[in-house]
Amino acid sequence: MTFITAVSRFACVVAALLLAATGVMLTYEVIARYFFIRPTIWAAELSQLCLIWGCLLAMAHLLTLRRHITVNAVTGLLPHAAQKVCTAIALVVVIVFSGIVAFWGYEIFHDSFVRGRTTGSLLNLPVWIAEASVPLGFALLTLQALVELIGLRGSDTTSLGATHE
Numbered sequence: 001m002t003f004i005t006a007v008s009r010f011a012c013v014v015a016a017l018l019l020a021a022t023g024v025m026l027t028y029e030v031i032a033r034y035f036f037i038r039p040t041i042w043a044a045e046l047s048q049l050c051l052i053w054g055c056l057l058a059m060a061h062l063l064t065l066r067r068h069i070t071v072n073a074v075t076g077l078l079p080h081a082a083q084k085v086c087t088a089i090a091l092v093v094v095i096v097f098s099g100i101v102a103f104w105g106y107e108i109f110h111d112s113f114v115r116g117r118t119t120g121s122l123l124n125l126p127v128w129i130a131e132a133s134v135p136l137g138f139a140l141l142t143l144q145a146l147v148e149l150i151g152l153r154g155s156d157t158t159s160l161g162a163t164h165e
Contacts, residue, residue, distance in 0.1 A: 002147050004060075004140075004143045004144055004146075004147045005061075005064055005144065005147060007060075007140065008060035008061040008063075008064060008140060008144045009061050009064075011057040011058070011060060011061060011137075011140060012057065012058045012060075012061035012062070014057055015053070015054040015055070015056075015057035015058035015061075016054070016058070018050040018051075018053050018054035018057070019050065019051065019054040019055075021047075021050050022047045022050040022051050022054065025043045025046055025047040025050070026043065026044075026047050028040070028043060029043035029044060029047075041122040041123065042122075042123055045119065045121055045122075045123050045125065046123075048130075049125070049129065049130055052130050052133050053130075053133045053137075055137075056133045056134065056136070056137025056138070057133070057136070057137055057140070059137055059138075059140070059141045060137070060140040060141045060143070060144035060145075061144070063094075063141065063144050063145060063148060063160065064144060064148065066157075066159065066160060066161055067161070068160055068161050069161060070090075070159055070160050070161025072159050072161065075158075075159070076159075080158060083158035083159065084152065084157070084158055087152060087157060087158055087159060087160060088149060088152055090160055091145050091148055091149040091152065091160070092149065094141065094142075094145040094160075095142055095145045095146055095149065098138045098139075098141045098142040098145060099138075099139075099142045101134065101135075101138040102134070102135045102138035102139040102141075102142055103135075105131070105134030105135035105138060106135035108131055108134070109128050109131040109132050109134065109135055112126070112127045112128040112131050113126070113128040148160075
């Protein structure tokens with residue numbers, strides 16, 4: 001296992017905890033709002049924050065598990081070598097796209113951080129807290145896709161997604 005893969009796995013564990021926290025917060029909000037008529041000012045915004053971070057942190061490890069959505073109706077009919085070439089092309093596209101998103105995501109995050117933008121909600125959290133998840137999540141996905149591309153030659157992998165019938 002490479003260092004990047006280990007970091008991806010750790011980020012996925014953090015993501016799972018954040019998604020579980022989202023469920024707890026929303027459950028608490030529903031109970032507080034509908035049973036005690038005492039809605040919170042924090043549950044919705046913090047659960048959105050956890051959801052954003054959770055989804056973006058999990059992307060890289062899900063690539064290693066082959067759990068991204070793929071459509072392989074046509075590529076599944078190709079010979080093994082051609083499927084492998086298609087997988088390599090897909091990984092290159094993921095690397096380029098994720099790299100671009102990470103770069104521009106960092107620009108947006110940095111601008112919000114420097115300007116001190118806030119959400120304007122009751123919590124008035126800094127916007128950069130949510131925006132930082134984009135460059136971090138996509139940079140990790142870029143690096144993991146690079147690891148997968150390098151390891152593709154010596155593996156039997158022919159798809160980036162799980163095969164479901």
